[in-house]
Amino acid sequence: MSPLFLFLSFLALLSALGVVIAKNPVHSVLFLILTFFALSGHYLILNAQFLAAVNIIVYAGAIMVLFLFVIMFLNLNAETEPKKPLLAQIAAVIAGGSLLLVLVAALRNVEPVGYDAATFDSQIGMVDRLGLILYDQYLLPFELASILFLAAMVGAVMLGKRETGERNF
Numbered sequence: 001m002s003p004l005f006l007f008l009s010f011l012a013l014l015s016a017l018g019v020v021i022a023k024n025p026v027h028s029v030l031f032l033i034l035t036f037f038a039l040s041g042h043y044l045i046l047n048a049q050f051l052a053a054v055n056i057i058v059y060a061g062a063i064m065v066l067f068l069f070v071i072m073f074l075n076l077n078a079e080t081e082p083k084k085p086l087l088a089q090i091a092a093v094i095a096g097g098s099l100l101l102v103l104v105a106a107l108r109n110v111e112p113v114g115y116d117a118a119t120f121d122s123q124i125g126m127v128d129r130l131g132l133i134l135y136d137q138y139l140l141p142f143e144l145a146s147i148l149f150l151a152a153m154v155g156a157v158m159l160g161k162r163e164t165g166e167r168n169f
Contacts, residue, residue: 004045008041008042012035015031015032016031016032018031026068033060036055036064039055
């Protein structure tokens with residue numbers, strides 16, 4: 001394994017942990033942006049330049065700006081947040097630990113496989129191949145994802161809509 005891969009993996013794991021642990025929602029979004037940049041580095045290592053660029057432009061750019069807008073629009077702070085009960089926190093720890101246990105058990109006997117340079121297709125991450133696969137084999141999931149994004153935008157507009165006479169304090 002290359003040192004760059006190990007560094008990017010370590011950075012992605014630490015920043016993803018920072019997303020969960022950060023108390024301030026803005027810091028959490030910034031950690032998520034760092035995670036997206038680390039994942040884009042992994043895409044570059046895998047020769048998927050288009051996916052790396054799209055990940056930075058769409059997710060680290062547009063989606064994170066939308067998240068920051070929603071966080072600042074909702075004006076979340078410690079005084080307005082309800083205190084989470086201890087039972088919910090214990091249930092979350094048990095669920096996360098169970099997921100970790102299942103993942104470790106499932107991946108315990110997996111052998112990492114290298115690639116053979118003679119049979120490796122260097123065009124695997126290029127735009128034309130990606131477009132053919134996306135619109136040929138995965139057309140239905142692609143369209144369903146666009147409907148999901150449309151529903152999320154409509155939901156954000158409905159959350160932001162104010163009632164008559166309502167004021168923001």
